[in-house]
Every structure is written in C-alpha cells, then in structure tokens.
Amino acid sequence: MYAVIETGGKQYRVEFGTEIEVEHLDVDAGQTIDLDRILLVADGERATIGSPLVDGALVRADVVRQDRGEKLIVFKYKPKARRRVKKGHRQELTVLRISEISLDGRSAAEDAEKAKAEERHEREQSEQEAARQAAADQALAARLAAEAEAEAQAQADAEAAKPARKGRSRSTTGSSAKAPAIEGSSAEASDAAEGPDAAQSTETVPTLVEPVVAEPAPAETASTEAAESATDLANGKTDLITDDAPETPDAARKDE
Numbered sequence: 001m002y003a004v005i006e007t008g009g010k011q012y013r014v015e016f017g018t019e020i021e022v023e024h025l026d027v028d029a030g031q032t033i034d035l036d037r038i039l040l041v042a043d044g045e046r047a048t049i050g051s052p053l054v055d056g057a058l059v060r061a062d063v064v065r066q067d068r069g070e071k072l073i074v075f076k077y078k079p080k081a082r083r084r085v086k087k088g089h090r091q092e093l094t095v096l097r098i099s100e101i102s103l104d105g106r107s108a109a110e111d112a113e114k115a116k117a118e119e120r121h122e123r124e125q126s127e128q129e130a131a132r133q134a135a136a137d138q139a140l141a142a143r144l145a146a147e148a149e150a151e152a153q154a155q156a157d158a159e160a161a162k163p164a165r166k167g168r169s170r171s172t173t174g175s176s177a178k179a180p181a182i183e184g185s186s187a188e189a190s191d192a193a194e195g196p197d198a199a200q201s202t203e204t205v206p207t208l209v210e211p212v213v214a215e216p217a218p219a220e221t222a223s224t225e226a227a228e229s230a231t232d233l234a235n236g237k238t239d240l241i242t243d244d245a246p247e248t249p250d251a252a253r254k255d256e
Contacts, residue, residue, distance in 0.1 A: 001108040003059050003101050004040040011039065014098045016108040019064060024092035027063050032099065035059045041103045048103060060100035067093045 002015045008023025027033055038057040041048045048054050069091040076085035101108040 001041070001043045001101050001103075001106070001111065003038055003042070003057065005035045005059055006037040006039055007035060014059065014101070016098055016101055016112050019095060019097045021067065021069075021093045021095055023094070024066070025063075025094045027094065029063050029065050031063045033061055033063065033096075035061060041101065043103070043106060054103070056104060058100065058102045059098065061096040062099050064095040064097050067095055069093050 002013060004011055004013050006012075007025075010023070012020050012022070014020060025033070036053075038054045038059055039050050039052065041054050041057045048057070050057075071088045071090050074085075074087055074089055076083065078084075099109065
C-alpha cells in the first residue's frame with residue numbers, strides 16, 4: 001500500500017516505513033503529525049484517486065529531525081548596472097518517517113506487522129526443523145559408528161578363533177626334492193659297509209631303454225611308396241625293377 005501526498009508545494013510518493021525530506025515544518029523531533037493533503041491511495045490493484053483529496057484516507061508520520069539541505073550558490077549579475085552578487089543558500093528541511101497509511105479500515109501498519117509475524121514464525125519453524133535434522137543426523141552417525149565398531153570387534157574375534165595355519169618351510173621342500181639323491185647315497189653307504197663282496201654282488205646294471213617308433217598306417221605307407229615310385233620314374237630311374245621280375249620273350253632271345 002502506498003499514497004501520494006502534498007506538502008510544501010511538492011508531491012511525494014510514500015510507503016509504510018519510508019523516510020522523506022520535506023520543506024520545513026514548525027514541529028519538534030519525536031512528534032507525530034498527520035498529513036491531510038492525500039491525493040491518491042493504492043492497495044495492490046485497487047487505487048483511489050481524490051478529487052482533489054481522498055476522503056477517509058489517513059497518512060501519519062513521525063518527525064525524525066530538523067535538517068538543512070546542500071549548499072546552493074546563487075549568483076546575480078547585471079552588466080549595465082555593474083552588479084554582481086554571489087552567495088550560498090541552504091534550505092531548511094524536516095525529515096519524516098511514515099508510520100501509518102489507512103483507507104476504509106485497511107491499515108498498512110497492521111499488514112506490515114502481520115508480515116513480520118509470519119516471517120518470524122517461518123524463521124522459527126526453519127530453525128526448529130534444522131535443529132531436528134541436526135539431531136537426527138547426529139543419532140544416525142552415532143548408530144553407524146556403533147555398528148562399525150561392533151562389526152570390527154566381531155571380525156577380530158573371528159580371526160582370533162581361527163586355528164593357526166602350519167606353513168610349509170623352504171627347508172622341508174628342498175629336502176623332499178633331494179630325497180632320491182639321499183636315498184641313493186644311503187644305499188651306497190650301506191653297500192660299502194657290507195664289504196667288497198657285497199658291493200660286487202650288488203653291482204647295478206644300466207638298463208637300456210629302446211626308443212619307441214610309431215609305425216605308419218598302411219594307407220599312409222602305400223601312398224608314400226606310390227609317390228616315391230612316381231618321382232623316380234619322372235627322374236629316369238629304372239633300377240626299381242628287381243631281378244625277380246619275369247623275363248619277357250624278347251629278353252630271352254637276346255640271351256640266346
């Protein structure tokens with residue numbers, strides 16, 4: 001809600017809580033005055049325009065202080081009269097704070113108070129919600145920490161309850177790998193202890209292992225022989241005919 005007022009020959013647009021500087025008024029600081037020349041009052045989309053003033057409207061203000069404006073330089077010059085005047089001027093002002101705007105029972109001060117109360121209530125609710133959330137987060141963190149500690153303790157107890165494993169040492173593995181050599185040496189030592197006769201009787205004879213050659217299949221052998229004979233015939237070799245082959249009649253006549 002805002003209003004347009006007139007004072008000191010000037011018009012001002014004012015809202016609740018705003019401060020304005022108006023022409024000097026014969027009042028003291030701390031007093032409350034009513035501005036009776038109200039030209040317009042607007043509330044949302046509704047606007048009431050006076051003709052020339054709005055009936056039933058009220059604008060109230062508190063006097064903050066009496067003040068003076070900025071210094072203005074005034075220079076007067078008349079060339080023919082050779083008159084030149086230069087001096088400064090500071091306007092006397094009164095600072096007002098708008099404390100109330102009302103029309104038809106609607107008060108801007110009450111609306112502002114309700115808005116402040118709602119804002120305060122929302123802020124308190126948000127603070128309470130934040131406190132509840134913080135407490136819930138703290139409780140959740142404590143529960144998770146307790147569960148993690150219990151799980152770690154259970155795992156430690158399980159590790160302690162397991163039987164100790166018997167590790168296989170390198171010395172044991174090495175001795176098992178060299179076992180045949182040790183047995184052989186012990187056998188030689190026992191033969192030497194029995195005497196020379198026993199050593200002669202127990203001479204070890206090396207065993208020869210014949211290599212096993214895989215025999216080719218019959219079909220493979222036949223195909224290999226046919227290929228070799230064809231190659232020899234192509235090279236002009238005729239000595240493949242054995243002496244056991246039967247002689248032809250022409251060969252017999254030549255022999256005679």
